Amino acid sequence: MNLKRVDRGDVTVLVLSGKLMGGPDSVLFQDMIKDLLGADRKNLVADLKSLSWVNSTGLGILISGYSSVKNAGGVLKLAAVASRIESILMITKLTTVFETHKTVDDAVESFGGE
Amino acid sequence: MNLKRVDRGDVTVLVLSGKLMGGPDSVLFQDMIKDLLGADRKNLVADLKSLSWVNSTGLGILISGYSSVKNAGGVLKLAAVASRIESILMITKLTTVFETHKTVDDAVESFGGE
Amino acid sequence: MPPSARETLDLNLPSSMDYLSLVNGVAEEIATRLEVDEALKDTLTTAVIEACTNAIEHGNREDPSKTVKIRFEYDAEAFSVTVTDEGKGFDLKLVDDPVKPENLLRERGRGIFILRAFMDEVNYRFDPAGGTTVQLVKNLGAKAQTAS
């Protein structure tokens, strides 16, 4: 997985690309979340448009991020989920955990504007 | 391999992409050459810019095309050969068979203008 | 064109997560050969990866000197993959249901659930002499369905 950070006002968009499947991906994602929470940035959107694939370990990484952010009083939302990943989120009922938006713009706006 | 044809004046550029490695590729390429020679188009350039890989069977396909065109009184030149393919052409001394140009434009112009 | 006769492909590899991307590539190539649609291709490769992740992580404890054996068998009618590790196995009855509300926020525990949701058959065999084998089957014929 590749991870890029884009700040939009007080919302931070995390752009994930490639394959999310555990191992080094986990450290990368957790470190990023820790940095953001340390800088008091708690409105986060994971942009999954370019994420081609995720396995159950990858789902765990997203959940771990979700929980850290929630514990810090923030929220991690998902945006632009591809259909292959959507089907895994549905089957595992994680669609009931994550607030999900069609586009990154929608997700950013859902925090109340940039 | 994918094969696309672009006519430029009385020169035809054959754009090869993907991997050239025998089997169906051979029929595809030979059919294209046959069609072109049938339409009396004998000034040909194989554009290898997007060809990622070739094996010895793929080299055979290029040579078969070269020979057919030569027998019909024309010539098949190569253009924009990537370095990984260049090294195979060098080692097999096929650089002494094929006239090779850095760019497609150079190769087209070498026939005496469009 | 999909193979007319049933074909077998074996892949034996060291037990490191680093090999998951290679396994994914092999599964994708086979799915391409079977000419399944993109959704079914995703289903098959995801299931293969989940089974291999468990064999590498739980079965062989990421010891690269231990081997994970993967056997693919397929034709136009059905896709089967058998993954064997050298581990001690586990008790299927102790595997929790990850979609129970109290389990939803757990980071792990969704692999076998995904296998069962995505594939038509999920059979475990625990060799008393050591080693766990899971066989996954997906029907590709008229009744074949994708996960979603």
Next chain:
Amino acid sequence: MPPSARETLDLNLPSSMDYLSLVNGVAEEIATRLEVDEALKDTLTTAVIEACTNAIEHGNREDPSKTVKIRFEYDAEAFSVTVTDEGKGFDLKLVDDPVKPENLLRERGRGIFILRAFMDEVNYRFDPAGGTTVQLVKNLGAKAQTAS
């Protein structure tokens, strides 16, 4: 990171040219794991493909019920691949030199030449009971060189 201990990966597949792209993918993944540069990666994958092409085409005559066995063994020092078919073998002395001027326009006959140009060792073993094995070795250590 390249593996610290020598690793072995086996791939056994049906004898169809359709599998060359899968073999190419596996060879590329291993080359990536070995962290070789792009030129050396091309060298290794091309050699693997040439050896497999011969095993599928000449050894097993594209009979998909016959198996080609590929064993990769590698560490940071050396890459070795052994390709075994079920064929009758051939006489190496009868293989022509493809770069002789009179052979330059032949469509075939460059595979073994490319293997020898690209790899440090090319060893054939003809099993009297049937079956041809070619082992290719490339040194990756300090003295390692790419083809060009």
